[in-house]
Amino acid sequence: MNDNVSNSSRRRVTFLLLLAIGISLLFFLVVEQFVLAVVMAAVLAGVLHPAYRRVVSLLRGRKSAAATLTVLLTVIIVIVPTLLFLGVLVYEATQVSTNFESWLAEYQEYLSKVDGLQQTVEESPVLR
Secondary structure (H helix, E strand, O other): OHHHHHHHHHHHHHHHHHHHHHHHHHHHHHHHHHHHHHHHHHHHHHHHHHHHHHHHHHOOOOHHHHHHHHHHHHHHHHHHHHHHHHHHHHHHHHHHHHHHHHHHHHHHHHHHHHHHHHHHHHHOOOOO
16 A cells, blocks of 8 residues: 555656656747847846946936936947947948949959950961
8 A cells, every 4th residue: 555655656746747847848948039138138137237226326216217217328328339330331231242243243344355365366377
């Protein structure tokens, strides 16, 4: 009888352990796409917390106003320059692409002239 209860208890523990592992794996598969964003948010929160505390002290303990001001300053100081940089990067990439297209057209024209010259040399009885 004691073996039967012990066996049943082991099965229950094993089932619950496997269930917990399965649910954890399924949870990870669902959250996997967001892990990088959550880690970046945690890093940003850790970096900006001292600034937030300073703003709270400047605003005499008004935490909501300090949080709003901290977020606005972060957007202005970090995100706006990043977007401007990306805009310049895209503009330069399009310029390089345009210049490369014109260079490629000139190079193809040059190659056609060289091929024509080589054909002329081969056909000329004097230059043989």
